[in-house]
Amino acid sequence: xxxxxxxxxxxxxxxxxxxxxxxxxxxxxxxxxxxxxxxxxxxxxxxxxxxxxxxxxxxxxxxxxxxxxxxxxxxxxxxxxxxxxxxxxxxxxxxxxxxxxxxxxxxxxxxxxxxxxxxxxxxxxxxxxxxxxxxxxxxxxxxxxxxxxxxxxxxxxxxxxxxxxxxxxxxxxxxxxxxxxxxxxxxxxxxxxxxxxx
Numbered sequence: 001x002x003x004x005x006x007x008x009x010x011x012x013x014x015x016x017x018x019x020x021x022x023x024x025x026x027x028x029x030x031x032x033x034x035x036x037x038x039x040x041x042x043x044x045x046x047x048x049x050x051x052x053x054x055x056x057x058x059x060x061x062x063x064x065x066x067x068x069x070x071x072x073x074x075x076x077x078x079x080x081x082x083x084x085x086x087x088x089x090x091x092x093x094x095x096x097x098x099x100x101x102x103x104x105x106x107x108x109x110x111x112x113x114x115x116x117x118x119x120x121x122x123x124x125x126x127x128x129x130x131x132x133x134x135x136x137x138x139x140x141x142x143x144x145x146x147x148x149x150x151x152x153x154x155x156x157x158x159x160x161x162x163x164x165x166x167x168x169x170x171x172x173x174x175x176x177x178x179x180x181x182x183x184x185x186x187x188x189x190x191x192x193x194x195x196x197x198x
Contacts, residue, residue, distance in 0.1 A: 034089040050156035067093035109178030110142040
C-alpha cells in the first residue's frame with residue numbers, strides 16, 4: 001500500500017514537471033514574438049549568479065495617451081496591446097479585460113504595480129490605491145513577469161554597459177493568453193543570449 005502511494009506521488013510529480021516543461025517550451029515557440037526596448041541594471045543574487053533587472057518602455061504607461069481604460073487599481077490585471085514601431089514594439093492600448101488585438105497588434109498581460117493620479121494643481125502623485133479605485137490614472141507602472149533575466153556569472157556588468165549605449169533590446173514570446181517569456185537578448189539587433197526551457 002505504501003509502495004503504491006509512493007508510485008502515485010512520484011507519477012504526479014513527474015507529470016507536473018513534464019507539464020511545466022511543455023508549457024514553457026510552448027510559450028517560447030509561440031509565433032507571437034515582439035522586440036522591446038529595455039534598460040537593464042545589474043544586481044547580484046548570490047545563490048543563482050548574475051541576473052539583470054529589465055525595465056521596459058512599456059513598463060510605464062500613460063492611459064490618457066492610449067486607447068482603452070483609464071481607471072485601475074493596484075495589482076489589477078491589465079492587457080496591453082502592442083503595435084510595431086520600427087524595429088521594436090510600443091504600447092497602443094491598455095485595458096482591464098482582454099481585448100481583441102488590433103490589426104497587426106499583440107496583447108501582453110501584466111499587473112499594475114503603482115499608479116499616479118493627476119492632482120487638482122496639475123501635478124501628479126504616486127499612489128497604491130485599493131483595487132476599486134474610481135479616479136482616472138495619469139500613469140501606471142506595470143510588470144509582465146519578464147523583469148529579470150539570469151545570465152552567466154560575470155556578464156551582468158557587460159549588459160549594464162550595453163544599456164548605457166542604448167544598444168539592448170529583448171525578444172519576448174507571447175502566448176494566446178497574453179503570458180510573456182523572454183526568448184532572447186539582442187545587441188544592436190544581433191542575438192547574443194537565447195533563453196532555453198530552464
